[in-house]
Each structure stands twice: as structure tokens, then as C-alpha cells.
Amino acid sequence: MPPTMSRMGDVLAGFHAAWEFESDSVLIRFERGIRTPKLFQALGERRIPHEAIAAVTLSPGKRGTVVLHAVPRPGADPLMEAAAGQLKDGCDPYRLVLPAERETLAEYYADELRAQLTSADSEPTDRYLVAAPEAPLQFKAYDGKASFDGKLVSFRWFWTGASSAKWKAGDQSFPITDLCGIEWRSPEIFEGHLRLLPREAPVTRPGQADQDPAAVVFGLGYGPVHESLPFAASVLAAVRASGPALLTPEGGVATSAATTPAVRRDPADIAERIRHLGELHQAGLITDEEFTAKKAELLAEL
Known part of the structure; x- marks a missing residue:
């Protein structure tokens, strides 16, 4: 057993967040200030068990800062699984940015935290170790409203944005038990979207998210990261809890689908x-x- 943190309950405060070091976890509390990233404000706080951390680093940041980074294990956190590497550094909830004069203190806590980790902590997990945002959740996409009550994902189309294919299909509801994962493409990337992946793939599947009734597309001001990513993470966690999901070679839940050949659009x-x-x-x-x-x-x- 690794040693426990030397002073349980110690707090290291940085920009936009404070980390409280406990005997078995790190409790991250995010500020709600006007300059705090909206994703942090939406998350509020997160408890990260030591077993969910693969590594701890401390590196120079921008403009006289240092960055303490707890690297999550593959498959440990549904939020990071859904993000699939698309989060900008400033929105990474595992990064604590501090004034450079606190580097010595940060190094101390980094060493203390590293002492809690074992070699097994670098391996993919077989279950989520960090709690997902809780349902019910909802957000407005460009072409519809997405809702999740914990058991059912629903899409209600907007007449101003939905494609004719979606209008023809009608509003959609998907039980979690019928899904194997999700595909989240950041709204900060062109053609961002959230697509649900069914356990039984249809014979034909639209190549474009705006033609797929199992997807909602994002746009300027629609499906922002702080709304759509927690939604995706909550769905992923429910999918894993409902039964076997598609696994990646690294052991994580499938969060993307193979590219489907493009189809001709209206x-x-x-x-x-x-x-x-x-x-x-x-x-x-x-x-x-x-x-x-x-x-x-x-x-x-x-």
C-alpha cells in the first residue's frame, strides 16, 4: 500500500480551481467567476480517486505560471472519454494553473500525489472511477433539443435548423439499453455534433450528422462544450452501467464510429x-x- 497523503485536507488554490488533497482522492472545486471557463462552472466540483490517476506532472505555463496536471487513466472518467482529446488546455479539468512563485509548493504536492500511485494505475480501467454529471440534462443544438433523463435520450427537432431527412423521421427517443456509445465532436470544430451509436447498427447509416436522426449538430452558439460534453459523459456512463459496451483496443468505451461513406445531400x-x-x-x-x-x-x- 502506498503511504497516505501527509496532511489530509490540505488545499492548493490556483486560477479557476482549488485542489483539496484527501487520503484516497483529490477533490477539485472550480470557481464560478466571470473568467472561469464555463465548463468548470458547469462541473462545480469533481472527486478524482487516486486510482483514476495515471501520472502527475508539473510544467511551466504561460505568463509566469506553472501547471500541475493529473493525467487520468484511460477509461477512468466518462467526461474525458467523451472529449476524446478535443478539449483545449484551458478547459482541461485535470490541469491546475498556479502563479510561478508557488512552484515549490506545487512540486511538493505533486510528489505526495505520485506516492499514492501504483504501476497498475497506468493501465486502462474496466469501469468508470470518476462520477459523471448527473441527469436530467438537456441542451439546444442547431437542429434540435437534446434531453436525457438517465434512461432515455430524446431529440426534438427545430423547424429552423433540422434537415428534411430528420423532419421525415420525426422526433426521436433512444433507450440507453439500445446504445453502445456516443460520438462527440466539439462545437469548436466545424461540423461539431453528438451522435448516438446503436448496439445494432442499421443497414444503412447517413454519413453526415445533419442527415442522421440519431445525431444532433452544433453551430455558432449551439451545443456549447459546457452543455454538450457533460451531456455526452452522462450518456456514456449510463451506457456502461446498462451492460457491455463496445470497447476500444485500449479498453475504453467506444466514443466514435467508423467513417461512413458520404452521401449526396439535398x-x-x-x-x-x-x-x-x-x-x-x-x-x-x-x-x-x-x-x-x-x-x-x-x-x-x-
């Missing part, structure tokens, strides 16, 4: 996507080159 849908692309361009979220290239891709699908 011209009206293409026009709507180009209009949305223009909004992203005008807002400065994509460059001139990205706008031109993506517009050409969409036109090529006609």
Missing part, C-alpha cells in the same frame, strides 16, 4: 450548411482558407 441542406459556414467565417471562427475549402467540399456533394 440542395436545400447544402445551402443551409453554407449559410452556417458563412456565419462562422464572419464571426472569425474559421479562416478565409478554411471557409473556401469547406464551401468547395459542400458544393462537391451536390
